[in-house]
Amino acid sequence: MEQHKRSIAKAISWRATGTLDTILISWLVTGSATAAVSIGVFELVTKTFLYYGHERVWNRISFGKAKPEAEYHI
Template identity: 55%
Template structure:
């Protein structure tokens, strides 16, 4: 089975929301300023969604590690 471009995009967005919340939290702890934390989080959100999407699509083209799902059990003759 092959993953659709939309599925890769939605996975990237959901993961980045989680990651961006972490980045905002860490940025706030380090800077002590909410405005800096949210600015860093906003930039990071966009760039990392794009990077994740490209990474997923590249790996979708690599056949290594895939296991066929349509195998039929061998029947005794």
């Protein structure tokens, strides 16, 4: 199971990449750098929390996880 700090680090690195993409797309669509940065910052905050929650929920689901084998048998 992942530790909370790993989930946080993954969320931050992914959101930084996603936010740069959002800012670029917003700037191309609106033509305004100010609007693009505003949209990007808002998106960064909301999606960071959503991603963190999503990761923590998936860590509780056993689907697709290998079950650890016992190291010792009698």
